[in-house]
Amino acid sequence: MKFIIAFFLVGSFTAANSQDLKVFWEKNDLGYTLFAKNDEYCPVSISLDLNITNIVFSEGDKKIFIVPPKAEKFQIGKLALIPGKGGNFSYKYKSVLGDITKAEYEKDKGYDLPFQKGRSFNVFQGYNGSFSHQNENSIDFTMPEGTEVLAARDGMVIKVVQNNTQSCAEKECKKYNNFILVYHPDGTFAEYVHLKFNSSKVKPGDAIKVGTLLGLSGNTGWSTGPHLHFVCFIPGFDKRNTVQTKFKTNTGTSLEYLVEKKTYLKEY
Template sequence: MKFLIFVIVLIWPLSHLNAQTIKINTRFENDSVYLDFVNPFIAPIEINLTPLDSTKNFIKVKPYALLKQSGTFTNALVIPQSKVKDTSSIISTDYVTFKGSFGNPNSIVDSEYRYSLPYSKGKRYKIVQSFGGKFSHNRPQSRYAIDFNTKIGDTITASRSGTVFYVKEDSNEYCRTRKCVDKGNKVLILHNDGSMAHYVHLKQNGALVATGDKVEEGQAIALSGMTGFTTTPHLHFVLFKAGGISIPFKFKGQKTNKLKQGKYYRRKH
């Protein structure tokens, strides 16, 4: 059996083109190559495969799978060995369109949960972009996002208890166009109802937690920064359900879901 690392598309807000790694196991049997996809992440992943027009007449494809942590999508793709130019390096996107997204679509998200503001108690920050903001909160992946005007190095805290399932902190790049969308440092946390919080634009090497850590609400998790698709230092906070779709949420002590752009909010709870 051979083991390959395959670059896939994992959907999430403002960076749905970010490359993550998922392992592919390959087996050679009866003149065919069999590919199994393995989920290395703590969070579940939905996988959708569609054969290319140029390959659909000779490959076998399983179109969908929902993988738990360490779950395997067995025989996801079967390719005649005669159609494989280099058996030592099979890139499955040569044969199929591959899309993946974090989350379990069967999870029932608690829409009434009240989140803590994502910074230290007593601190106050201005909202520079709220739900539906015209600059970048105008897509399904970012419609229900809040941008706080944090400074570089400010402490970011967990808005809800959960498990860290992804950390990126290696970037020091930013720009005002979407070509920098995959340069944003971030911490992603999975909650017990299946929802997922994304804390984005963090400082290089600014993560205070690691993948697999259990965190409590109000715990320091990162330092704010200016990385990725941005024009100013800030924290981009957004909540997701499965499918890479942002969802509305409420903060403790606030009467309405949507925080107002230009207004300051102090964390009291």
């Protein structure tokens, strides 16, 4: 019995969607078993490209696998050698935070405005804005540096980046964005971006409620002035799909999509 084994990790990821995941194998009585270890606090999706010769894969042609949060040894499948023949296998994979098999999300979910009661802020760039929101459903609130940023929805904190101090008006400065990434119960994510240096009040693994103090607004990364960038998205292997969200405005009894150049008061 002879096995030849090779594996590759493929795909490139930004700081916001990179993940702490490992695919590995162990020998069993009939061949090998593929496992995945997920150190993230949310599911991670894997796209597996398996190349086998004289080997049977227990999962057939299946290519997409969803690894649960904090899974130490999630079984992807078994590789069994065809008797009397030498076999070999190789694999490569790409992965992304979240469960890409979730086809539906809560489109009419009401999000809280991400700031304190009694405050009002202007939306200076809205969905598909001309400066940096082309083909992106995201919102920019003009907001003085140091303003308290609150969770717009219940969720789980997945990533916190708060070590950057630089900013500039060029896209190249996006790598200096300070942000907090939150995973929602319906499988969507929200990012709160351009936060102040070392201002986060939460950490990965924190289960948060709507209204939880996340951190302070700032002017870091790809930014021309102090503001809060908020975006909600569905994960994908090639790109994330940003979605428009309805916010509770005024007293919180009505829901609406926020409009560019309009100021919104939070009275709840």
